[in-house]
Amino acid sequence: MARRVLGEDEAALWRAFVHDVAPLRTGRNVASVPVTPSFGKEASSPAGRPAGGRATGMVTVRLVEMSPVQQPRVRPAPHVGVRAPGLDDTQWRRLSRGQMRVDARLDLHGYIVQEAFEEFHRFMQRSRVMGWRCVEVVTGLGSGARGGSIRRELPHWLHRADIAPMILGVVHSHQGNQGALRLLLRKKR
Incomplete structure (x- = not known):
């Protein structure tokens, strides 16, 4: 199956969407997203650099693992007749x-x-x-x-x-x- 190549505008939208997202667990530390600008030579990327007419590149997204402090603590409900932790x-x-x-x-x-x-x-x-x-x-x-x-x-x-x-x-x-x-x-x- 062929991978779809993102245009610069789509890549910029994706970066804006995931800028504050941290994964729950990761298998890799770095993921690359191919970027092919879809506009003319005068268009610029969100960083203000000229996109160039035929330039293609890779946008590197660094995945950050969450520390145990950031993960929400979920208390499972006790099962019927089973003593739960914290109950004296x-x-x-x-x-x-x-x-x-x-x-x-x-x-x-x-x-x-x-x-x-x-x-x-x-x-x-x-x-x-x-x-x-x-x-x-x-x-x-x-x-x-x-x-x-x-x-x-x-x-x-x-x-x-x-x-x-x-x-x-x-x-x-x-x-x-x-x-x-x-x-x-x-x-x-």
């Missing part, structure tokens, strides 16, 4: 044994999946604003062989980028009932 023994024991007081409860029985998600999202935002520490989300067992659709979707909702940082621990409310989850939320800072 006492809190984990109280949460997993059902001894922690529930500040609020959301019952998703009777909702379709989209409505249930919207209710769950509003509930989690309200939990953050109110400063609640432990909340319970009831999905019900569902009637399907693998459980209900809301029950299957809830773990995916917990791993969303706007929800996961709020959650410190997740357990089933009762060992015999897999249709309800207790969420230990991080303290508001």
